[in-house]
Amino acid sequence: FGGLVFFLREATLMKRRKRALLLAGPEGFVDRLKTAMETFFPGGWIDAPPFGLTLIEYEAEKELVLGPLTVKPFRVRHACGAPPYALRITFGGRTVAYTGDTEWVETLCDLGADADLFICEAYFFSRPINKHLSYETVAARLIDIKPKRLLLTHLNEDMLHRLADVLHDVAEDGMVIDLN
The missing domain is CATH 3.60.15.10 (Ribonuclease Z/Hydroxyacylglutathione hydrolase-like)
Structure with missing residues (x-):
């Protein structure tokens, strides 16, 4: 799970991803992902990254x-x-x-x-x-x-x-x- 933080960070800042990305996880996934991002990179969560990010909880x-x-x-x-x-x-x-x-x-x-x-x-x-x-x-x-x-x-x-x-x-x- 923690690897998603680094994947998103690299997609946003290093690779300058253009293609939309959809991530799905269990209930609480979105909050956990945002918390993890803020833990590793304070202020690092971007609500609307340039590549279009869709988060879904199943x-x-x-x-x-x-x-x-x-x-x-x-x-x-x-x-x-x-x-x-x-x-x-x-x-x-x-x-x-x-x-x-x-x-x-x-x-x-x-x-x-x-x-x-x-x-x-x-x-x-x-x-x-x-x-x-x-x-x-x-x-x-x-x-x-x-x-x-x-x-x-x-x-x-x-x-x-x-x-x-x-x-x-x-x-x-x-x-x-x-x-x-």
């Missing part, structure tokens, strides 16, 4: 149409200082679902249902932990989620040492995925 399970994208946020459970959401994004007839950090919540079934790609955290292999998922939990619930493809991410050392036991794809730096 709500749980209400579809949001952003140009060619349809985004549906789902509440999840994680300690992050803001309402945590997983996102289901549809574009060009394809759907990508992303859990972000979360422990198991039933909304993950709707999030990933029939998604072309379900990107899911798997922090530990089997150990249950608050606010995160284990691979065994995800694997056991795939029958309920039914994604077309699962991609695991956010692995800790425990998971990295057990990759030989993992039966699903694992995200790698620089990985390119073709959804066609």
